[in-house]
Amino acid sequence: MIIHLDLDCFFASCERVLNPSLEGKCVAVGGRGDPFIFDKKPIADKKLMNINSGAFVPSLFHARYDSRDYFKDGDTLRGIITTASYEARAYGVKTAMSVHEALRLCPHLILLPPNHLLYHTMSHELMEYISSVVPVMEQYSIDEMFGDLSGWIAPEDTYDFIRDLQHQITMQFKLPVSIGASSSKWIAKLATSAAKPYGVRLVKENEIESFVKDIPIGEFPGVGKSFSAKMARYGIKTIGDAWRSQSLIQSWGRAGTDLYQRFRGQDHEPVQSKRSRKGIGMSRSMDHPIESRDELYRRIHILVRHWSHTIMKLGVNPTTYAFSLGYENGLSSKKQYTLYRLFNEQFLQHFSIEKFRELDLYPHSSVRYIGMSANKFTRHDPKSFDLLEIDNDTKMRHLTDALTQVRDKYGLDIIRGGGEL
Structure with a gap:
């Protein structure tokens, strides 16, 4: 379970x-x-x-x-x-x-x-506790977790186990929690929704069809508004409707086949104790749109510093970078770049400012949004780094390592670049 x-x-x-x-x-x-x-x-x-x-x-x-x-x-x-x-x-x-x-x-x-420091800390402490009583745990978000009881708790003892687990969490952490259980991750998540607030719900394998048949399709995890709208055009409004539309949904390729198996609770998707992070972003919407380009680039310098620190703390080396600007008049400008450089803060600052200047297609319009993201880490896309830049990048990486340690100890703002002032 x-x-x-x-x-x-x-x-x-x-x-x-x-x-x-x-x-x-x-x-x-x-x-x-x-x-x-x-x-x-x-x-x-x-x-x-x-x-x-x-x-x-x-x-x-x-x-x-x-x-x-x-x-x-x-x-x-x-x-x-x-x-x-x-x-x-x-x-x-x-x-x-x-x-x-x-x-x-x-x-x-x-x-x-x-x-947020309180919320992160309490979530982490709770996860540590649950991991001591459930062998395989997955932190799905700050307030959601999955656990695999297979080989640990007999199926017939599942309800008593989750009821006791709920009681222990309430007693030790003073936090109300709802718990769902089933043979599938996503059916278990739906069971939790049905149990709220502060309840527990077990959906056995032979009960899945009757449990899901009247649940709106948009409430199923991972089914967004566009997919719900697509299904609605074919008369699929509930998960029960989806069960009866196997041929249609599976005709939508691998994604459709996988989704249909999820609907039926037959996907066998495992609980993942470690979830690989695929991207790192930093963005801000401004309460007051920015007209001055000097102020715009000062803010970009600040965001890039925080973005760089996050990348360093996660220990990854991105190869694809995306930048975007949103303007007060509703227009936007965005672009993505791929290059193979050993990550360091100096490179990211220079590269980001250069690309944002190219991206600013409407220099007389006020900017209301700045966004930047990085993905395709070298562990996902292993290739050689740029040989013309590797020596300098290696030196700057050592400097970035030192900056990260200092900021960890004394605060993120202890060392700032001249472009931020």
Whole structure:
């Protein structure tokens, strides 16, 4: 059997562990695109964590934001809700809603800035604990985990095991969790959704068809809006409809065949104790679009420094880089490049600035978005590095290693480039 754990209202639940007086009250954690990253004054408590990922989970953050100022931009409130307690949800507050709208629906809402260091730490500690009682665990996101009980817990004992596991987590960590179990990862995840809030649900193999038949196709993990719309054109609106459309779905190639097996709980996809990261990105949307190109490139220098530090901490060497700019008028410009260089910060700074200058096709328009990402690491695409650059890149790599160690010890802003000032 495979189990899936989903921590209920995780960010809000962590805040309640820290402050029990929040229990039973309308609580929400909000987020912004880090309004402080571009400050000219160095910030001492900036942290980098790369053990978790997922929606609304940055790898770079401050240890704790000031709740009085975090959502304010002059007289305007900015930000979105990332987690709302069930008490707040009763008033219509939900994830991705604007902070302004949430406070309109629930004026007595206790709105908190994110404390990502706390959330990462609690997630990591919980994962360590569960790994001590479940042999094979997969961290799916900061608040979701899979576990494989095969050969460890007899199928007939699964329900008692997950009920006890839920109790132990509540007692030891004070965190509410819902747990689903089935013979397939994705059916187990659906079982968790059915168990929420704070419940457990076991779906045996002979119960899968009756369990999934009325679930909307868009609720199945990995089925996005476009795929749901495509299926709807063929009259496939529920997973039960998909079960009856084998020939059609499998005619869509390997992806269709794999998806059909998932629908039936017959995919045999394993729980992966280690998940290979495929890309590293850094982006920011600006509350106030930038007209000055000097300020634009100052911000790009800052983002590239943080991006480089993340790449170094993960110990990978990208070979493909993508850059994008979004303008206030709705236009955008993006491009991707592949080259084989030994990664170092000096190379990335020079290369990024050069490519962003080429990318700025509308120099008289204000920029509202800056994005950059790297993928196709050398472990996935092994080729020789550029021989004309390898000697200099090796020297600069040693320097980047030293910079990474200093920033780890004294903070990400302790050493900054001249282009950031």
